[in-house]
Amino acid sequence: MIATVIALLVGLVGCVRGSESSSRLSYDLATALSIPVGEELPPTGIRYDRMEDQGAYLIIDGQQALKKKGDSLSWSGAPRDGVSLTLKQRVLWFTEDELHLVGTAEVVIDEVRPTAGPIATASPIKYSGPVAYGIKKGSTIPGSTLTYLGRADEGAELGGLAEYPYRLAGDSIVWEGTLRPGVSSRLDLRVVQFDDRTLRVGGVVTLWVDP
Known part of the structure; x- marks a missing residue:
């Protein structure tokens, strides 16, 4: 089962990406x-x-x-x-x-400033779809407060989690919070691959925009 998930996500990384700059996210x-x-x-x-x-x-x-x-x-x-x-x-x-x-x-x-926290919106303006990212060591997963700290014996180490910080290939990563006032996001990701320099993840982002 895990092998199937990883294979699907490898394909996802090759075909779908969210793009980003320091203060702008584009999906x-x-x-x-x-x-x-x-x-x-x-x-x-x-x-x-x-x-x-x-x-x-x-x-x-x-x-x-x-x-x-x-x-x-x-x-x-x-x-x-x-x-x-x-x-x-x-x-x-x-x-x-x-x-x-x-x-x-x-x-x-624009002017993205991610803040982790529970999503408290029932906005009808809601979109969901696949994303994939390659995150260099010391960089943050776009649209989140999670940072890739590098490879450890226990797996890929993530900063910004209020829980066990290590993930192996196929493991889940979940983040939710606000991206700017009135815009909420949830990331449901899986680890595709990681090494000393890069973490690769793929999954689904869901966005809510308050009218």
Whole structure:
């Protein structure tokens, strides 16, 4: 089982990355979203109005828009200060009750100052997707307060954990907290590989943005 997890994560490291600078985080996340009939897709203002024989009718910028399976649905804007969002979606399927989308969410967060702590938000603006990082010794896992301290006899040593700090290949790393006011994050990672110089991890990030 552990070997299968590591193999999957090795593939993940090779194909998906979160990008970062000292104070900016950028995520390009594969997403699946849904809009109940009569409701809007946060924070776009796009509303699923109804289904008819021709297809699904949406209200976009106050105008009616007919969408069929496979049609595009895009939006970009700033759900709050310091956060920009670009949604590129396709209509997957729909019923009288709900419309389902699949695509990507590009989330860029500026002036990032991670602070560990429990997540206390039920914001409807929520995105989740795969990330992978290579962290040099002495550097921090992006979007967290966890630092790779190097290889020890017990495994990869992490700083910033309020628990046992060592992890072996295939072990989990969990971090949650805020990235800036109004933006919360949870990292669910696995150790892919580590040596004296570098720690490689892959897994899933979940972001919540308060409107």
